Amino acid sequence: MREFDLAAEPVRALNAALHALPPDTNETHWRVANPQGKHAIAVGLDAPIEIQIDGHAGYYCGGMNKSATITVAGNAGVGVAENMMSGSVRIKGDASQSAGATGQGGLLVIEGNASARCGISMKGIDIVVKGNIGPMSAFMAQAGNLVVFGDAGEALGDSLYEARLFVRGKVASLGADCIEKPMAAEDRAALNAVLTRAGLEDVAPDEFKFYGSARTLYHFHVDNAGRY
Numbered sequence: 001m002r003e004f005d006l007a008a009e010p011v012r013a014l015n016a017a018l019h020a021l022p023p024d025t026n027e028t029h030w031r032v033a034n035p036q037g038k039h040a041i042a043v044g045l046d047a048p049i050e051i052q053i054d055g056h057a058g059y060y061c062g063g064m065n066k067s068a069t070i071t072v073a074g075n076a077g078v079g080v081a082e083n084m085m086s087g088s089v090r091i092k093g094d095a096s097q098s099a100g101a102t103g104q105g106g107l108l109v110i111e112g113n114a115s116a117r118c119g120i121s122m123k124g125i126d127i128v129v130k131g132n133i134g135p136m137s138a139f140m141a142q143a144g145n146l147v148v149f150g151d152a153g154e155a156l157g158d159s160l161y162e163a164r165l166f167v168r169g170k171v172a173s174l175g176a177d178c179i180e181k182p183m184a185a186e187d188r189a190a191l192n193a194v195l196t197r198a199g200l201e202d203v204a205p206d207e208f209k210f211y212g213s214a215r216t217l218y219h220f221h222v223d224n225a226g227r228y
Contacts (some may be wrong), residue, residue, distance in 0.1 A: 001029040001030065001031055002027050002029070002030050002031070003030075003031045003032075003033060004017070004030060004031070004032050004033070005033045005034055006032060006033065006034045006035055006036065006038055006041075007033070007034035007036070011038050011039070011040060011041055014032065014041065014042070015040070015041075015042070015043060015044070018030070018042060018045055018047070018049070018051075019044065019045070019046075021047045021049065022047070023046075023047055023048070025047055025049065027049070028048070028049045028050060029049070029050050029052075030049060030050070030051045030052070031051075031052045031054065032051060032052065032053045032054065033054050033055075034054075034055065035053050035054070035055040035056060035057050035058075035072075035074070036055065036056070037055075037056045037057065037058045037077065038057070038058050039058035039059040039060060039061075039077070040058075040059065040060050040061070040063065041053060041057050041058070041061045041062075042061060042062055042065075042068070042070055043060060043061070043062065043063040043064055043065075044063070044064045044065075045062075045064075045065050045066060045067065045068040045070075045087075046066045046067060046068075047067055047068060048067045048068065048069075048087075049067075049068050049069070050068070050069045050070075050071075051068060051069070051070045051071070052071050052073065053070065053071065053072045053073065053074070054073050054074075055073065055074045056072075056074035056075045056076070056093070057072050057074065057075070057076045057077060057080070058076075058077040059077040059078045059079055060077075060078070060079045060080070060082055061076050061077070061080050061081075061089075062076075062080055062081045062084065062089040063079060063080075063081065063082040063083060063084070064082070064083050064084065064085065065081060065084045065085065065086070065087045065089060065106060066084075066085040066086050066087060066106075067086055067087045068087045069087055069088050070087070070088070070089045070090070071089075071090045071092070072089070072090070072091045072092060072093070073092050074091075074092060074093050075091070075093035075094045075095070075096075075112070076091045076093070076094075076095045076096065076099070076110075077096045078096045078097050078098055079096075079097075079098045079099070079101055080095050080096075080099050080100070080108070080110075081099065081100050081103060081106070081108045081125070082098065082100070082101045082102060082103070083101070083102045083103060083104065084100065084103040084104070084105065084106040084108065084125055085104050085105050085106060086105045086106045087106045087107075088106055088107040088108070088109070088197075089106070089107075089108050089109070090108075090109040090111070091108075091109070091110045091111060091112070092111050092112075093111065093112045094110070094112035094113045094114070094115075094131070095110045095112070095113075095114045095115065095118070095129075096114075096115045097115045097116045097117050097118075097134070098116075098117045098118070098120055099114045099115075099118045099119070099127070099129075100118065100119050100122060100125050100127045101117065101119070101120045101121060101122070102120070102121045102122065102123060103119075103122050103123065103124065103125025103127070103144065104123045104124045104125060105124050105125060106125055106126070107125075107126045107127075107128070107194075107197050107198065108125060108126070108127045108128070109127075109128045109130075109198050110127070110128070110129045110130065110131070111130050111131075112130070112131045113129070113131035113132045113133070113134075113150070114129045114131070114132075114133045114134065114137070115133075115134040116134035116135050116136055116137070116153065117134070117135075117136050117137060117139060118133045118134065118137040118138070118146070119137055119138045119141055119144075119146045119163070120136070120137070120138070120139045120140065120141070121139065121140045121141065121142065122138065122141045122142065122143070122144045122146070122163055123142045123143050123144065124142075124143045124144045125144045126144055126145045126147075126194045126197065126198075127144070127145070127146045127147065128147045128149075128194060128195070128198045128200065129146075129147070129148045129149065129150070130149045130150070131149065131150045132148070132150035132151045132152070132153075132169070133146075133148050133150070133151075133152050133153060133156075134153045135153035135154040135155055135172070136153070136154070136155050136158060136175070137152060137153065137156055137157075138156060138157045138158075138160060138163060138165055138178075139155070139157075139158045139159060139175065140158070140159045140160070140161065141157065141160055141161060141163035141165070142161040142162060142163060143161070143162055143163055144163050144164075145163065145164045145165075145166065145190055145191065145194050146163060146164070146165045146166070147166045147191065147194055147195065147198075147208070148165075148166065148167045148168065148169065149168050149169070149203075150168070150169045151167075151169035151170045151171070151172070152165075152167050152169070152170070152171045152172065153172050154172045154173045155173060155174070155175035156171050156172075156173070156174050156175060156178060156211065157174060157175050157177075157178030157211055157212075157213075158175020158176050158177075158178065159175065159176055159177060159217060160175070160177055160178045160211075160212065160213040161213055161218075162212075162213060163212075164187060164190055164191075164210065164211075164212060165178070165210070165211040165212065166191050166205075166208040166209070166210055166211075167208060167209055167211065168207050168208045168209075171209075171211070174211065176217065177213055177214045177215070177216055177217040178211055178212070178213065178214070179211065179212065179213075179214045180209055180210065180211050181210050181211065181212045182210070183205070183206075183208075183209075183210040187210050188205050191205045191208065191210075192205055
């Protein structure tokens with residue numbers, strides 16, 4: 001395991017070393033010490049490596065991730081795993097706003113709570129939050145799955161497209177064009193797949209309620225003008 005101490009070297013040096021790794025590197029395990037809430041740790045990675053961050057991370061940790069497996073042993077700031085393409089990011093603590101924003105693939109697991117706008121404009125990412133999520137989560141979410149073990153804040157799924165939202169707890173309110181739906185076989189299969197990837201396959205899908213798009217806002221219609 002290669003160790004990198006952010007108390008002694010800057011984040012720029014860490015990211016430069018990670019970006020220089022070839023796809024077939026044998027330096028596949030990294031430990032990052034003393035992150036101290038610094039921003040943009042382990043961003044833009046494009047190699048199948050594992051990174052353990054021992055402490056709290058700041059803004060945009062794991063952003064634009066591709067192929068890497070990143071674990072944060074603490075909390076994460078705004079935009080963790082933003083625009084992730086593949087691989088996985090796991091936060092052992094809480095996450096701030098816009099977790100997984102615009103994510104196009106991969107898996108984000110937050111073992112604590114997530115703040116507002118979790119999964120905003122998600123485009124294929126799978127997000128699992130074992131705690132609660134804040135308001136305006138999954139706003140304009142286009143594709144992927146958001147699984148919440150706790151409660152969801154106001155305006156969940158506002159202007160939702162075709163992402164699937166699964167919530168085990170209470171939902172404060174639903175946003176425009178987001179409705180509760182019966183869970184069809186394909187929805188249950190999607191939920192099962194995400195839970196299995198997250199290592200939570202012992203949780204029953206029937207404990208969750210399923211929310212999706214009512215599909216009335218895809219195109220402008222004068223009868224819906226007040227909802228835009």
